[in-house]
Structure formats: structure tokens, C-alpha cells
Amino acid sequence: MTQYHPEEIEPKWQKAWADAEVSRVDVANPDGEKYYMLNMFPYPSGDLHVGHGRNYILGDALYRFFRMQGRAALNPMGWDAFGLPAENAAIKKGIHPREGTLRNIENMKRQFGRWGILYDWSKEIASCNESYYKWNQWLFIRLFERGLAYRGKAPVNWCPNDQTVLANEQVIDGRCERCNALVEQRELAQWFLKITDYADRLDAGLDTLEHWPEKVKVMQRNWIGRSVGCDVEFQVPSLGKSIRIFTTRPDTIYGATFMVLAPEHPDVAALLAGNPARAEIETWIESVRNQTNLERQEAGKAGFFTGKTAINPFTNEEIPIWLGNFVLMQYGTGAIMAVPGHDERDFEFATQYKLPIVRVVEGGELPYSDKENGVCVHSPLINGLKYAQALPKMIEEVERRGIGKGMVRYRLRDWLISRQRYWGTPIPMVYCDRCGIVPVPDDQLPVRLPLDVQFTGKRGNPLEHDAGFMNTVCAKCGGAARRETDTMDTFVDSSWYYARYISARDDEKIFDTSLVNRWLPVDQYIGGIEHAILHLLYARFICRTLFDMGLVNFEEPFTRLFNQGVITKEGYKQADTGAWVTLDDVTIDGDVITQTSTGKRLVAEVGKMSKSRFNVVPPDELIARYGADTERVYTLFIAPPEKEAAWSDEGVVGAYRFLGRVWNLGVQAAASGQQADADPRITRKMHQTIHAVTQRMERFEFNTAISALMELSNTLGENPAAANAREAYLALLQMLHPFAPHITEELWQMLGQQGFVLTSKWPVADPALMQEDVVTIAVQVNGKLRGQVEVKHPPQKEEAIAAAKSNDNVAKWIDGKEIVKEVYVPGKLVNIVVRQ
RNA sequence: GCGAAAGUGGCGGAAUUGGCAGACGCGCUGGUCUUAGGAGCCAGUGGCCCAAAGCCGUGUGGGUUCGAGUCCCACCUUUCGCACCA
Structure with missing residues (x-):
């Protein structure tokens, strides 16, 4: 019998999907009713662990489900590619931010591929590319023209030793994280966006977001503070x-x-x-x-x-x-x-x-x-x-x-977008001694980030020491002028990217308004709760400014929002110092946990996966051992997706065994065919499962959807040779496909089906065939369970009560007592109330 | 302090409108196959006495109801959010 070898079939189907461009959407001519789903684009930090996977796997499962439901589903991906970590790496390791970022993007794309996630890469964007940040600058100038971008004074964290501005997270206990000097507060003129002008609309708009978590709306309401x-x-x-x-x-x-x-x-x-x-x-x-x-x-x-x-x-x-x-x-x-x-x-x-x-x-x-x-x-x-x-x-x-x-x-303050940093979108403004602050004309955009700069971590922003960048001419008077050296907060980049995907390759304009109006708002937005306030509020704000400019015809960019919970895992730290210890240095003996190398007592603590806690599970190893389908199934089976969930290495095995059983059923079906008589239990179970899984997918109840599929697979395992097993098995493959896409494609093909499971039509349940012909009814006496009886479908009240009374055990409890009341819950339960 | 969510077996978790608590999976126990098993397959698995029957059991204490994990009241614990915004 052929064994299940995920390492062979997974690359095969990843290539097949890519070759067939299955995930590519022609936004001008969609094939079906549009469904725009979106995962928050990630910062390309380089390496994804199984905790990150939850978010993307969940999105991919939904994407595949909606496709099979006949929707024209769009699932794009891109990179929130500017930001401080890349610049820190440049200072510490001498890797240019652009180089490091592009390398990380490549690796993360590879990881997405290994997970079997389908994105429409033809629409990929990276905020650090000119083709993106040009429009960031264009948008900034439009905001400036409308009086929504202005300069004002604000305090910054200043390191007197490094002569540079620090972000809040670079200040540890009032000191510079790099040189430990005491940080000072300095007043600097900086750029703000006037979000306070929109406070009222942002507050009122929350009431229209029926499909957002209440929690997020409350947080935004508090933040706006009307x-x-x-x-x-x-x-x-x-x-x-x-x-x-x-x-x-x-x-x-x-x-x-x-x-x-x-x-x-x-x-x-x-x-x-x-x-x-x-x-x-x-x-x-x-x-x-x-x-x-x-x-x-x-x-x-x-x-x-x-x-x-x-x-x-x-x-x-x-x-x-x-x-x-x-x-x-x-x-x-x-x-x-x-x-x-x-x-x-x-x-x-x-x-x-x-x-x-x-x-x-x-x-x-x-x-x-x-x-x-x-x-x-x-x-x-x-x-x-x-x-x-x-x-x-x-x-x-x-x-x-x-x-x-x-x-x-309102408590809401204006949005300070100036960053005294290199790795961000240059703010497209020029200071002229004669004309004052002058925006760069549209035809001179983008203001490019010079690539040839030194990263010392001292003397502030490298752009301030780049004469070629700094010195320019005033667009108004033609005289000598100085460029703004501040770059934009990366939240500006992420405040409108969801619209750019629709026109990702358009060099003429920020996006095509008619196409964007057709595809947006985003039907389903998926991301972490950590963005409940800033990102989502800024995106709602910028969307309204786009609306006021006539560029879009909607004010709320995201119709539905889903926040997935974090995946946690136990880590170990020294009981006395609290220092985290690597897993290979931990000895567990019953309740006593010690550090192997030092003999020190350790305490286990369950928390979010992070490198500093040494509790990350890298997907590459896991996939090498069990395959991506196993990781996907386990990730969605582990808990309801909105809840925090503890990763268990043993738990993964259950998902692997399940897929192994599905595989064996398929191999058997392909080899022998079905000789035995049709089994009515199988048809019933199949329709019940279709009904349950479809409903649970719509409600994001992936864990119970998978358990329903396990039940169906168990039923098939009881009678795999039944004549109707094949039909049910094919439905199982289809419903399992969103969770385990590779194995289901392979088995589909093995059974001689044409085309991809992905492009097949989601099965439909027939309520008539779901019905059991014998109904089991629970019998209570005075509310306590005393027995069960079976009656034919459709169950009748009199028949059920008569059967209940003739049940031996029930009779024991009611004999010789006065019956006060008989409660009948159709098809479920009889409760006989007797006087004590 | 204020606000929200959540407390169910050894563990992750099931349980539309109140109607058989513990689906599904992990772990565990026994069996089977095997040179071997950290693989596979089969069976069992909330607690109390081995079984049947029975009793107890969804954070605690009350209540409503024929019937409560689910509804109501009070409390405890945990997590998250806000935290001098006048």
C-alpha cells in the first residue's frame, strides 16, 4: 500500500497551483461575485514561526472555502517593509536596510509557499519600493493641500551621546538602549496629520461596523474619547x-x-x-x-x-x-x-x-x-x-x-508622522528661504531615498548628512532650497495599502477609482488585536480623506474584522534570576524542572512565542517531519481561532494520524473500489457533515468543522467497501481541502477526478438525506435520566411517551406513583414528572 | 479603581433556541501485529465500590424551571483593555 509522504506531494501541488495561476484574479473581469479577503501585511522580520502561521493559514482556509463556494475571491499579500528594525540591523551588522528587507521578504515568501498558502502575487506590493512610496508622497501632498498635514512642535526622545532621536521602544528606563546615556526630551518641529478633524466621524462610524469585534470598537471609542x-x-x-x-x-x-x-x-x-x-x-x-x-x-x-x-x-x-x-x-x-x-x-x-x-x-x-x-x-x-x-x-x-x-x-490628538529616520518614505517637502514650505511637484515624485548612505547610529538621521539629498531647488522660485529629512511613520504606508492592491502596477495614479469602488471595502480583514487602535484608526481616517477627495465612494475600509488569538508555548526560566533557558538545557523530572548545565531550579511559564523565551516552534522542522497539511490542520484544530491557544508538540500527532487515515481510505478506495452494499449510515453522515462543516466555516468554527470531518472519516473507516463510500469520501476530500490542500489534491487525482479540488464545487447538503430513520429519545423521570428509547422517524408524542413508560428501568421509577406531568421535547426527550 | 471576556475530565476543547454534559483530539490503560516500537490497528478512559443499578459532577453560594454548563442575583479567580482627559 502506498504510504502518505507529504514531502513528495506538497511541492508537487504547490507547483501545480503556481503553474496554473489558480490564485490570480483579473480585477476588471472577475469570475463571480467578488470577495476581498485580506490578511494584515506583515513587517518582513525574516522568519515566521507556527504562531504567525495561525493568521495566514486561517486566511488561506477561508480563501479556499469561498472559492469553492463560487466566489471571485481575491487574496493579495504584500510587505510593510519600512521600519526601525532594518535600520538597527544596518547599524549593528552593516547590512543595508534594503538588502536585509528584500532578503527577509524572499524567505517569508518561501515560507508562505511551503504552507501551501495561495496569494495573488501578481498584486504584491512592498512599501519600501518607489512604486509604492511615490503614492504615499502623493497622498501626503494632497493632505497638505487640504490643510490636513501641518508642522507643529512636539517633544522627542533625544540621546545626547549618539546625537539622535530615539523611538519610545529604544528608551529603556530613561536610557538609550544602545549607549545607555540618559535620554532627554527635546522640542522639535514635526509633521502632523489632522486626524482630530475627523474625530467625530471616526467615532460615529464605529456604530456602522456591525461585523467588528465589540472589543475593538470599545478600544477605539475610548481612544477617541468624545x-x-x-x-x-x-x-x-x-x-x-x-x-x-x-x-x-x-x-x-x-x-x-x-x-x-x-x-x-x-x-x-x-x-x-x-x-x-x-x-x-x-x-x-x-x-x-x-x-x-x-x-x-x-x-x-x-x-x-x-x-x-x-x-x-x-x-x-x-x-x-x-x-x-x-x-x-x-x-x-x-x-x-x-x-x-x-x-x-x-x-x-x-x-x-x-x-x-x-x-x-x-x-x-x-x-x-x-x-x-x-x-x-x-x-x-x-x-x-x-x-x-x-x-x-x-x-x-x-x-x-x-x-x-x-x-x-476629544482625547484623540493629531497624528505625529515625522520620524527622524532613514528607512521610511521621505516627506516630500522643501524649505525655501523665500517661499517657506513648498511641496515637491507631483511630476517630480517620488523623492527617492538615496541608497548610498552610512549607518553609524550617531549624529541623527543619515539623510541629514547626505548633501545630494538635502540640497535641492525650490519648485516655486527656482532658488536653492533644503529638503525635509524626516520620513513618515510606517502607519501611513499601511493606512491605504488595501486599495493599492487593486492597482498594484499602475504608474499613473494611486489607484483606479472605479475598480477600487468595485472591490472594496475589504469583505474580511484578518489580523492581530495589537492593531486594534492605531493601524485600524489611521486606516479609517485616511479612507475618509480619500472619500472626501472623491477617490473612493466608501468611508469604512473593512466590513468585517477578525482578530486571531496568539499561540503560546511553555518556556523555562531560572527561578531565581528569571533568565530564560534554551529547551535543550531543560531536564524535567516529574514536578521538578532543572537546568541541565547549572542544576538550577527552573519554572515553566506559558507565553507568546518569542526568540527571547526560546519557545518558538519553527515551521520548517515541523513540515519536514509531518508536512504542511498536518501543521495546518493542527493549527486550526487546536482551539477556536479567536482564542489564545497553547501549542502542543504531542497534539500535532493527532492531526498527522487523521490525515494518515484519510490517506489510507483513499488508497483503499482507489485500489479495490466498492463492492459491498450501500450503507445508509454513510449517506446520512455525509449530508450531516456537509451541513455542519458549511455552517461552521461561515462562523469561523474551524476546530469543530475539523472534528466533524474526523467523525465522517471514522464512519467511512467502519465500512470502507460500501457502494456509497466513494461519494462520501470525495465530499470529505472537498471539505478537508481548505485545511489540508495538498493531500486532498493528491487523493482527488488518485481517484481519477478531473481538475483541482480547489476549483471543484463545494458540496451541498440534502436535508432529507440527513434524517435518521430511528430517533433516540432520552427519558427522564423528574428531570433525571433513567433510560433511552428508540422510535421511528418522524417521532410522535404519544408513541414516544408510551415507549418511555414501557422501558424497564423507567417503569421502576414511575410504578405506583401519580404522574403529574409529561413533558415531550420533539425528537429529543421525554420527562415524566411524578409526585414523590 | 472602571470596563470587557472567560472559568467544563490529566490536557486542548464540544454542547443553535434551557432538553442525554464531556463530541473530536491529545495523554493514559489494556490488547494486537512486530526482532523492536516514541509506528500502525482494536478496545477502554469524569469521580465514587469491579460490574450492573445508583449517587456525585461544568469556579462558589443562592434562585427561577418538569428540566440549568446555558437564564437571574451575589461572590471568588484569571486574562485583556482603560487608567487623573475635567
Whole structure:
């Protein structure tokens, strides 16, 4: 009997699919109803492990399923190819970022191929290629023209030793990860995209995303942080001006007993004039300035009285103006009215500094901030009202008096896209002494990244030392000018790539609007939860700007979103130092785990696969031993795909055995054919399985879809020579194909079928044939299971109850007792209730 | 602290609307084939006494119901997200 040799058949079918260009889609003339599915394009880090595989295998299984369902499925892939790691490798190992990146891309493409994943490579894109980043630059200029790209000041992490800007992840405990120097904060002029202009639309749009995980929408909503309230001016007589505050609770304004400003507030200097403690306060302000928000919070609330007062416009009382470390300059106006009776933070501050606390809302213990039930008191204009009525009334009054207006504010800040880095899209702007900031004209795009540069890791961005790049002429006046040396955040690259796939080779325009409108939005987007906020929010933002430019006719780029869970595996670390240990250095003896080389005690910890934990499972070895089909089946069988799942080396064997059994059934069927009589169990099981698997595929229940296929295979194994086994076996191959594409193609061919399984038509279940002719009914007495009876299909109530009562064991429990009630659940259960 | 999700055999996990808890697989036990088995095949496998019968059993405690893993209330644990945003 022929043995199952995955290493022989897998390359064969990978080549056959490639030769037949099975995954290529003609977007202008699709063959069927479009289905655009997309895996988030990866950063080409070089080596994929089985944890990464989950994402891509899942996508490929869906892709194959939808194709077999007759959809024109598009499944493109590309590379998020710019970014810091490649530049770090250039500094550390002397490999040019481009060279390293291209090499990694080649390897990852090879790995995708070995997994049997079908992408339409004719549409491949890599963000580091000119043909892509040219359009990134083009898009940036369009945003600039619309006032959505602007320059502003922002602090950066600066390493004084290396003379360079550091990303947050390069700062470890406040020090440079490379040279260990203390990192400073520096203010630099940088490019921003005005995402805040779209805050309201991005927030409202979330409500239309029915097929997104609730979790992701909540995270985005929190990030946008929409708050409705109003601004109010408080007069400061000693300064002869007013200070503006923002509040979401103008209904509590009668309870505002003091005011607090952020230490960075512009009026602080004037307010401190004449304060005897001024020097001390200024020292404090300086120390707070150097703290991050987190450090401020950990320090606890602190503040100082400025010595000046403001007038509460509703009580007309003088209230003290304080400075406080808990008030943030970046939000609202950097100043608040403090209502300690009805705000926990204000309450804490007031208690600490013995400031007056008054109640203006009745309903509970102070601080009381319940907006649902609280009722206003001591607030002449709104007494007796609840928040819902008091809020509009107070806003109206504030506006009538001309001391403020209703406001909606957001926590969302503008998107800082400047990176003082080489390996990214150059921002296509020029600084001219005469004309100021001038965009590079479209016909001069792309602004190319020079390839011949030195990577030292010192003196900042290599582009700043490249005279050929820096020096240019102004497009407006023709005079000498200097190029922008900042490059773009790679999230810009990924904010619109899903549209570029449709026109990946178009050199004339960013994409073909009519084709993009035909294929987008993406029907199914698949990726990790780590992109729940930034990538997905930026993509939604840029999509809206494209909509406003008339380039697309939809505002939401991704109709359905799926976040796969991570794959974990146990790693081992030293109990005392916490240092991770390689697997080959671990000795396990019952519950005692020791490090072989040192004899130290180790502890096992299950976590995400990563090189630093030495717990990655490389697919190459696994595939060499069991084949890609086994890895695919196991990966999808291991757990529901959205859940975290622990990889088990033993578990893989189960998938391998299953495929081995499917193989043996096929070999048997091909050799002997079917001589025995048709087995009605097989036909029933086949239709039941088709029904179950189809439904489970649609619901992403791959683990139970596979278990249904195992059941069908087990049923076939009980009677492989039945005359109807072949038909059921072919259906099994088709349904197994999305999970195990290679073995199913081989067996399909072995059984003399024409064409690919991939291009065959997904089987359809006949409900009439699913029906069992004998129905097993569970019998309970007083809700406890006491027996089972069989009745003919279709089951009748009277018949079922009569059969139940005549069951020996059941009779034992009801004899001589009064029957109170007989419950019948059609086709499933009888419950006889007797008086005890 | 706030918000969300989840707690089921030794393990991963099944169980549309409340209706036979533990499908499927791993592991384990026994058998079989074998020079050999970390391969294959067959059987068994929630706990309590070997079996039958029975009793117990889905984080804990209550409740609703003929019937609860599923619904309601309170609590415990874990994971994730947010965390001075006025």
C-alpha cells in the first residue's frame, strides 16, 4: 500500500497551483461575485514561526472555502517593509536596510509557499519600493493641500551621546538602549496629520461596523474619547482678563469652589506675580514638566495656591486659583473648575488642601457623580433637574450670557508622522528661504531615498548628512532650497495599502477609482488585536480623506474584522534570576524542572512565542517531519481561532494520524473500489457533515468543522467497501481541502477526478438525506435520566411517551406513583414528572 | 479603581433556541501485529465500590424551571483593555 509522504506531494501541488495561476484574479473581469479577503501585511522580520502561521493559514482556509463556494475571491499579500528594525540591523551588522528587507521578504515568501498558502502575487506590493512610496508622497501632498498635514512642535526622545532621536521602544528606563546615556526630551518641529478633524466621524462610524469585534470598537471609542460639555470663562479681576475652562458638568458649576490650572498653563507667570513663594513654586513647576503623565500620577496629587482668585460666574463668589499636577495642558483648555462635591479627583485635592466642598447634587454620599439619578440643588437655575435636562439648560445660559459655549472635545490628538529616520518614505517637502514650505511637484515624485548612505547610529538621521539629498531647488522660485529629512511613520504606508492592491502596477495614479469602488471595502480583514487602535484608526481616517477627495465612494475600509488569538508555548526560566533557558538545557523530572548545565531550579511559564523565551516552534522542522497539511490542520484544530491557544508538540500527532487515515481510505478506495452494499449510515453522515462543516466555516468554527470531518472519516473507516463510500469520501476530500490542500489534491487525482479540488464545487447538503430513520429519545423521570428509547422517524408524542413508560428501568421509577406531568421535547426527550 | 471576556475530565476543547454534559483530539490503560516500537490497528478512559443499578459532577453560594454548563442575583479567580482627559 502506498504510504502518505507529504514531502513528495506538497511541492508537487504547490507547483501545480503556481503553474496554473489558480490564485490570480483579473480585477476588471472577475469570475463571480467578488470577495476581498485580506490578511494584515506583515513587517518582513525574516522568519515566521507556527504562531504567525495561525493568521495566514486561517486566511488561506477561508480563501479556499469561498472559492469553492463560487466566489471571485481575491487574496493579495504584500510587505510593510519600512521600519526601525532594518535600520538597527544596518547599524549593528552593516547590512543595508534594503538588502536585509528584500532578503527577509524572499524567505517569508518561501515560507508562505511551503504552507501551501495561495496569494495573488501578481498584486504584491512592498512599501519600501518607489512604486509604492511615490503614492504615499502623493497622498501626503494632497493632505497638505487640504490643510490636513501641518508642522507643529512636539517633544522627542533625544540621546545626547549618539546625537539622535530615539523611538519610545529604544528608551529603556530613561536610557538609550544602545549607549545607555540618559535620554532627554527635546522640542522639535514635526509633521502632523489632522486626524482630530475627523474625530467625530471616526467615532460615529464605529456604530456602522456591525461585523467588528465589540472589543475593538470599545478600544477605539475610548481612544477617541468624545466628551460633550461646554467652555466657560471665569473672570480674574487681578489680571483684568478671564481664564477659560472646559467642563462636562456645567450642571455642577454652583459647586465650583476653586479653579485648577495645569502647571504649563500660559497664565501661570502672571498669576504668580507677587507671590512670596514664587521661587519654590517655579521649581516645582519645572520638576513636574519633566515628568511623564504616568510619573505625575504615581507621585499623587500636588499643587500650590497662586495667590489670585477668580469669580464663579454663577455664584459670583471669589474662588482661589490653584496649580495642580493632575490637570493636563494637552486636554481641553488646561484649566478646570473644581467641583469637589461631585468629582472624585477634585474631592481628593480639596481634602488634601482643605478647600471648601459644597453639595449641589442630591442623591448620595460625596463625592457624588451619578449622572443618572442625581438631582440638582442649591443651583437656582436648575434646581430639581437631573443631568440630562440641566446640561442643555446650563449650556444655553452660558451662551446667552456670552461667557462660553457648548463644546465637544476629544482625547484623540493629531497624528505625529515625522520620524527622524532613514528607512521610511521621505516627506516630500522643501524649505525655501523665500517661499517657506513648498511641496515637491507631483511630476517630480517620488523623492527617492538615496541608497548610498552610512549607518553609524550617531549624529541623527543619515539623510541629514547626505548633501545630494538635502540640497535641492525650490519648485516655486527656482532658488536653492533644503529638503525635509524626516520620513513618515510606517502607519501611513499601511493606512491605504488595501486599495493599492487593486492597482498594484499602475504608474499613473494611486489607484483606479472605479475598480477600487468595485472591490472594496475589504469583505474580511484578518489580523492581530495589537492593531486594534492605531493601524485600524489611521486606516479609517485616511479612507475618509480619500472619500472626501472623491477617490473612493466608501468611508469604512473593512466590513468585517477578525482578530486571531496568539499561540503560546511553555518556556523555562531560572527561578531565581528569571533568565530564560534554551529547551535543550531543560531536564524535567516529574514536578521538578532543572537546568541541565547549572542544576538550577527552573519554572515553566506559558507565553507568546518569542526568540527571547526560546519557545518558538519553527515551521520548517515541523513540515519536514509531518508536512504542511498536518501543521495546518493542527493549527486550526487546536482551539477556536479567536482564542489564545497553547501549542502542543504531542497534539500535532493527532492531526498527522487523521490525515494518515484519510490517506489510507483513499488508497483503499482507489485500489479495490466498492463492492459491498450501500450503507445508509454513510449517506446520512455525509449530508450531516456537509451541513455542519458549511455552517461552521461561515462562523469561523474551524476546530469543530475539523472534528466533524474526523467523525465522517471514522464512519467511512467502519465500512470502507460500501457502494456509497466513494461519494462520501470525495465530499470529505472537498471539505478537508481548505485545511489540508495538498493531500486532498493528491487523493482527488488518485481517484481519477478531473481538475483541482480547489476549483471543484463545494458540496451541498440534502436535508432529507440527513434524517435518521430511528430517533433516540432520552427519558427522564423528574428531570433525571433513567433510560433511552428508540422510535421511528418522524417521532410522535404519544408513541414516544408510551415507549418511555414501557422501558424497564423507567417503569421502576414511575410504578405506583401519580404522574403529574409529561413533558415531550420533539425528537429529543421525554420527562415524566411524578409526585414523590 | 472602571470596563470587557472567560472559568467544563490529566490536557486542548464540544454542547443553535434551557432538553442525554464531556463530541473530536491529545495523554493514559489494556490488547494486537512486530526482532523492536516514541509506528500502525482494536478496545477502554469524569469521580465514587469491579460490574450492573445508583449517587456525585461544568469556579462558589443562592434562585427561577418538569428540566440549568446555558437564564437571574451575589461572590471568588484569571486574562485583556482603560487608567487623573475635567
